[in-house]
Each structure stands twice: as C-alpha cells, then as structure tokens.
Amino acid sequence: MSETANQGAPLAQGDKSGSGGFITTKIEELVNWGRRNALWPMPFGTACCAIEMMATLSSRYDLSRFGAEVIRFSPRQSDLMIVSGRISIKMMPVLIEIYNQMPEPKWCISMGACASSGGVFDTYTLVQGVDQFIPVDVYIPGCPPRPESLIDAVMLIRDKIKRGERQNRLYDRTKHPLDFQPVNLVSDAASGAPTLTGTRHSLPNKDATE
Amino acid sequence: MAVDFKELEKRIREKLGADVLDWTDFRGQACLLVKREAIVRTLLALREDAEGRFDMFTDLTCLDTLRAPDELIPKSGERFVVVYHLTGTESKARIRVKACVPEEPPEIDTATGVYLGANWAEREVFDMFGVVFKGHPDLRRILMPEAYEGHPLRKDYPLKGRGERDNFPKYTEIPEA
Numbered sequence: 141m142s143e144t145a146n147q148g149a150p151l152a153q154g155d156k157s158g159s160g161g162f163i164t165t166k167i168e169e170l171v172n173w174g175r176r177n178a179l180w181p182m183p184f185g186t187a188c189c190a191i192e193m194m195a196t197l198s199s200r201y202d203l204s205r206f207g208a209e210v211i212r213f214s215p216r217q218s219d220l221m222i223v224s225g226r227i228s229i230k231m232m233p234v235l236i237e238i239y240n241q242m243p244e245p246k247w248c249i250s251m252g253a254c255a256s257s258g259g260v261f262d263t264y265t266l267v268q269g270v271d272q273f274i275p276v277d278v279y280i281p282g283c284p285p286r287p288e289s290l291i292d293a294v295m296l297i298r299d300k301i302k303r304g305e306r307q308n309r310l311y312d313r314t315k316h317p318l319d320f321q322p323v324n325l326v327s328d329a330a331s332g333a334p335t336l337t338g339t340r341h342s343l344p345n346k347d348a349t350e
Numbered sequence: 351m352a353v354d355f356k357e358l359e360k361r362i363r364e365k366l367g368a369d370v371l372d373w374t375d376f377r378g379q380a381c382l383l384v385k386r387e388a389i390v391r392t393l394l395a396l397r398e399d400a401e402g403r404f405d406m407f408t409d410l411t412c413l414d415t416l417r418a419p420d421e422l423i424p425k426s427g428e429r430f431v432v433v434y435h436l437t438g439t440e441s442k443a444r445i446r447v448k449a450c451v452p453e454e455p456p457e458i459d460t461a462t463g464v465y466l467g468a469n470w471a472e473r474e475v476f477d478m479f480g481v482v483f484k485g486h487p488d489l490r491r492i493l494m495p496e497a498y499e500g501h502p503l504r505k506d507y508p509l510k511g512r513g514e515r516d517n518f519p520k521y522t523e524i525p526e527a
C-alpha cells in the first residue's frame with residue numbers, strides 16, 4: 141500500500157487491489173504533476189477584487205478542490221502570485237520586492253481590470269497594469285471578476301504547468317525597485333508640462349479638465 | 351447639553367476681536383472664518399471654551415478655489431481655504447474653522463501645538479495641496495512617494511499626472527542566451 145501512493149497516476153476503480161503496480165514517466169512530468177496539484181498562492185489583495193478572491197478560497201467556491209487552498213502570506217513559501225486590486229506607484233516597489241522573494245518556479249495571475257490595465261483609474265497615482273513591472277501569466281478580465289473566472293485562471297495555470305511552459309524569467313534585477321525616483325518633471329520646463337504655480341487667471345481653461 | 355452657538359459666537363468674538371472675519375450658522379452648523387495669522391489663537395480659544403470644549407480634532411481639509419464658482423472663492427481673493435473640523439467630546443458639538451491661504455506663499459501656522467492629532471492631517475494637506483504648515487515637527491509627504499513632485503489635488507494638476515507613474519524601473523526581459 142505504501143508503494144501505491146507514489147505512483148503518480150490514478151488507478152481505475154477496479155484496479156485498486158491493494159497490491160503494488162508501477163508506471164513509467166519522466167522526472168520532469170512527475171515534478172510538474174506535483175506542482176500543478178499543489179499550488180500555493182500568495183494573495184496580493186489590495187482592493188475590491190480581493191473580496192472575490194476570498195470568496196473563491198472559502199467554502200462556496202472552494203479553491204482547495206484544485207489543490208490551491210494553502211494561502212501563504214510569506215512569499216518564500218508560495219509559487220503563485222495573485223495580484224487582485226489596484227496597485228499604486230507607491231505599492232508597486234513592494235509588489236516587485238515580494239515577487240522577487242518568491243522562489244522559482246513561480247506564476248502570476250493578474251486579477252481584474254485594475255491589476256491588468258489600471259481599469260477606470262487612469263490617474264496620477266495608479267500603475268497602468270502590473271505587467272509593466274512583473275511577468276504575468278494569466279490575465280482575468282472583469283471588475284471584479286467572478287470567482288469562476290479566478291478558478292478558470294488557476295486551471296489555465298495548471299495547464300501551463302502541465303505543458304511545462306515556462307516564461308522567460310530572466311529579468312533585469314540590477315535596478316532595485318525601492319530606488320524609485322520619478323523624473324523631476326516639474327522643473328523640466330522643456331517638456332512643456334504645465335508648471336505648478338499657475339494663478340487663477342493665468343491658466344487657460346482647457347487645462348482644468350485634463 | 352447643547353451648546354448655544356449664539357453665546358459661543360459672542361464669547362469667541364470677544365476673545366479674538368477683529369480676527370474673526372465671518373461667522374455663519376447654517377442649519378445648526380457653525381462655521382467661522384478667521385484670519386490666517388490667528389488660526390492657532392482661534393483653535394486654542396475653541397478648545398479652552400468653557401461650554402463648547404472642542405477638544406477633538408476631527409479632520410483637516412483644504413479647498414483649492416482655482417476656477418471654482420464665484421461663491422466658493424474667498425472675498426479676499428486667496429486661492430486656498432484650509433478647513434478645520436472640531437468636535438467637543440463632552441458637549442457633542444461640532445464646529446468648522448476656515449482660514450484662507452494665499453497662493454504665494456501657501457503658508458499657515460501648524461495646529462500641532464494645540465491638537466497633537468493634527469500632525470498627520472497636516473501632512474496630508476501638505477502632500478495633496480502643498481500648503482506648508484509652519485512649525486510642523488515633521489512635514490513630509492504621507493500618501494505619495496517621497497520623491498514625488500507636485501501636489502496632485504491642486505486643480506491645475508493634470509488628472510493623469512505628468513508621467514510619474516511611467517518613470518519606474520521597469521521589468522525588462524533579458525533574451526535567453
């Protein structure tokens with residue numbers, strides 16, 4: 141019995157005789173089989189999408205049916221990052237830092253319109269898509285996406301692992317994300333940017349809405 | 351015990367004299383406009399007031415009247431209006447205090463000497479509107495990154511920013527060898 145547990149392929153109902161059998165496989169496929177059936181997500185929930193993520197994880201939708209219920213708040217122990225919510229430019233270095241701390245191999249789901257593209261928040265403070273900074277495997281549309289969509293994304297990740305696909309993970313780490321220095325745009329008069337200290341009457345009115 | 355705002359107005363006007371520029375009472379919401387130089391005196395007088403005892407600093411906000419409708423623009427022509435919200439925890443009364451701050455220099459005395467809780471609120475107004483609170487112990491940005499330039503809630507600041515969000519060390523793929 142102790143032998144059969146490690147064989148890596150389901151037995152047909154009638155075959156469960158209790159005696160040992162064997163299968164042949166490739167070591168990589170065996171490892172991928174393990175990986176895809178025990179994803180440990182790192183939830184990066186910063187806004188409303190995180191509520192749907194919580195719903196997905198809890199009993200009604202029950203992500204543990206797919207082996208991905210062990211939510212780890214430590215990046216060192218996780219291999220699937222779920223970015224669910226708005227990421228501001230102040231939060232992005234934190235996200236990159238956490239992503240870099242996750243051990244390889246790792247996957248990333250960008251959940252919802254905000255994480256994927258900035259969503260409706262086309263403002264001065266919001267990152268317009270986390271894929272500008274970290275590699276993303278699956279994007280989920282929706283605002284917020286339904287739990288079924290997140291489950292679908294996890295299934296796509298599982299397919300991806302099964303196929304043994306790996307993204308190009310060699311990204312430039314020479315720039316530390318916390319060295320964030322926005323260019324000094326205000327004093328850059330040549331760029332034609334409006335200056336900060338306009339008076340009430342000196343600015344053309346069209347700037348008001350831009 | 352409800353505060354009699356008529357009496358309060360009398361007491362405060364007596365104490366501050368010409369520093370009180372305006373006192374409005376709209377549906378039981380008292381709001382007074384004071385001179386910028388007198389803001390600390392005013393807050394102190396309200397906190398020490400025997401009946402009102404406005405001992406809680408509820409909120410601080412600011413109004414940029416750039417291109418605002420005329421009725422919002424202060425008569426004296428300043429661009430910013432700093433608004434203090436105070437509450438008396440015993441009297442259960444609330445009051446608003448306004449002071450106008452000009453565009454150049456956008457400065458007003460800090461209220462941290464009167465209310466310790468004003469510390470972060472003033473940092474937020476500084477961050478968003480660029481109003482400098484003179485004498486503040488630690489006037490740094492509180493919401494935006496330290497290196498950020500500009501004050502995004504000013505009405506002449508473009509909604510999409512000036513490209514700050516794109517000026518990030520980006521994820522760049524290195525082609526596999």
Ligand code: SF4
Pocket residue numbers: 187188189190224225226251252253254255259282283284285
């Ligand atoms: S996509 Fe919609 S639900 Fe998700 S974080 Fe953005 S606003 Fe919230």
